[in-house]
Amino acid sequence: MTDLLFTIYPWVKSLHVMAVISWMAGLFYLPRLFVYHVEKAQTVKGAETIFFEMEEKLLRVIMRPAMIVAWVCGLIMVFTPGIVGWDFAWPWVKGTAVIAMTWFHHWLMARRKDFLEGQNKLTGRQYRMMNEVPSVLMVAIVLAVILKF
Template sequence: MSDALITLYPWIKAFHIMAVMSWMAGLFYLPRLYVYHVERAGEVKGAGAIFDTMEYKLLRFIMRPAMFASWILGLLLVATPGIVDWSWIWPWTKGAAVLAMTGFHMWLAARRRDFEQGRNRLTGRQYRIMNEVPTVLMAVIVISVVVKF
């Protein structure tokens, strides 16, 4: 198995990067949709249902598969011999940030259910602030992997 992982490493890494990019795009866009949902859905009849559909499809058909692919491919990268030295700090900071990003993904999914059930209590401003979370986590992950402190 380890020989196969070493041979396939460039391919796994390439697909991992693509999956992460797709996941991050959704993590950046979904909170912004929530801002517009809160602030603009009441202006046009039926807009709330349109936002519900857009949010559901983004989460279900783009973000969730991208998150699973990111995790699976990332774990394959970690399992590749010689890639991760666990005595360094960077794999731990990256891992913590990925767990936090997954938690944020789940938080976004819970907020979508709130919208769907008419229970949203957050404001557009609060969603704008939460929209910064994936940026901070992305910075931690990229610096951890590139700088390898």
């Protein structure tokens, strides 16, 4: 099994990076869609339906599959012997940030449900502020992985 993990490692790592890029793109874009949804949907006839469809497809077609692939590939790499040194801080920082990113993903799904039910209580400004969450998590993850502190 160890030989297989070493053999597929470069492919798994490549797929992981691609999935993370796709997931992050969605995490950056969905809060921005929510900003426009709050600020513009009521002023343009039929716009709310378009926002609902865009948000749903972004979540279902891009973000959810990318998150799953990122997690699966990440776990495969974690279980590949010699890749992660658990005596360093970096895997713990990365793991914590990935869990926070996953929580944020689910928080965004809950906000979409609020929109669908007509229960959104957040403003465009608040969604703009939440749009910074993935940036902060990305910085923590990249620094942890590259610097390996």
